[in-house]
Amino acid sequence: MLSVLGRRISSNHKVRVPAPIDGLCTAQVLTMTLIEGKPLATFTSVSSKKNVEGNLDYLRDNLRELLASFGFQILNLGVFHSDPHPGNILLRDFRDIALIDFGQVKILSDETRVLFAHLVVSLYEESDQLYAILKTLKVEFTINDPKLIRTIASILFDTRMDIPEALVSPLDSEFPAELRSVRINVIPTEVFMIIRIIAIFRGIFSALDIDLHARKLWVSSARQTILDSERVYNFNILATPRNEVNIVDQLKHFSAWLALHGLPHQREYMMAFAKLHVFCIKDLRKLAAENERSALDAVFANFSEQDRSRCLKLCYEHS
Numbered sequence: 001m002l003s004v005l006g007r008r009i010s011s012n013h014k015v016r017v018p019a020p021i022d023g024l025c026t027a028q029v030l031t032m033t034l035i036e037g038k039p040l041a042t043f044t045s046v047s048s049k050k051n052v053e054g055n056l057d058y059l060r061d062n063l064r065e066l067l068a069s070f071g072f073q074i075l076n077l078g079v080f081h082s083d084p085h086p087g088n089i090l091l092r093d094f095r096d097i098a099l100i101d102f103g104q105v106k107i108l109s110d111e112t113r114v115l116f117a118h119l120v121v122s123l124y125e126e127s128d129q130l131y132a133i134l135k136t137l138k139v140e141f142t143i144n145d146p147k148l149i150r151t152i153a154s155i156l157f158d159t160r161m162d163i164p165e166a167l168v169s170p171l172d173s174e175f176p177a178e179l180r181s182v183r184i185n186v187i188p189t190e191v192f193m194i195i196r197i198i199a200i201f202r203g204i205f206s207a208l209d210i211d212l213h214a215r216k217l218w219v220s221s222a223r224q225t226i227l228d229s230e231r232v233y234n235f236n237i238l239a240t241p242r243n244e245v246n247i248v249d250q251l252k253h254f255s256a257w258l259a260l261h262g263l264p265h266q267r268e269y270m271m272a273f274a275k276l277h278v279f280c281i282k283d284l285r286k287l288a289a290e291n292e293r294s295a296l297d298a299v300f301a302n303f304s305e306q307d308r309s310r311c312l313k314l315c316y317e318h319s
Helices: 002-012 046-052 056-077 110-125 130-136 146-157 189-208 214-233 242-260 267-275 281-289 293-299 305-317
Strands: 079-081 089-091 097-099 105-107 184-186
Touching: 002 056, 056 079, 056 089, 056 097, 056 110, 056 189, 056 214, 110 130, 110 146, 110 189, 110 214, 110 242, 130 146, 146 189, 242 267, 267 293, 281 293, 281 305
Parallel strands: none
Antiparallel strands: 079 105, 089 097
């Protein structure tokens, strides 16, 4: 995974990523090529900030590129480095930035990825759709005040520092009382991992007195993700009841299974399955067991006889 993820990041953003060394990686040990540089942690302490003087513009540009790359990872790839602390970010003479140690990588479901794309666009456009998106993401607050929810969402899901609440610690006596009383009842694990990334970058930017806004750097990736999802699955995830949203993930996994076995898996093939409500291997086995000849013919309308037979055989062999 590191090989593919690293190549995709480096080919789309000016961020260096080490390559894994074949034969030296195991489930417990990740061995990568060496990238020289100084950890960002070297420059974030109060005593070392003088090292940044004269290089702040270069540092800001590098961090902007790194933050943009996380929008690409989260929104376009659905796979991202989940531990970008200052020790895992290397600078080389402020002209080059690298992301190392991919020991922690998070994979998002398509449902969360597309919903988060809608959330980013909503924050960027300051639209009222924000509240419906948070609800669909199952992020639940103890309040119903739209203004407060928007403020909290901006802190949780954006790195912006241009709002007063972002500059005050919750432990500070000046922290607004109305925000102090707010609690988040539910945060799904996938969403929490995204919030964690935002919090790490917020801490880095705060230490360096840099104000970069994730929503602005990520909105183009978010819009592309939304467009791609609607083109491939032919529906808007926000307009679909939540119990139907998992269809997207099921079709995605089913398509990946077909591709793994060298079977047709492009959009036109998947749409034929979807029309007959076949979204996974289990659905196909059930249809075959019912011996609905006309339904099977419709499902496999674009398959050759050989691929059809092999698909059904593999379907029964799959545990």
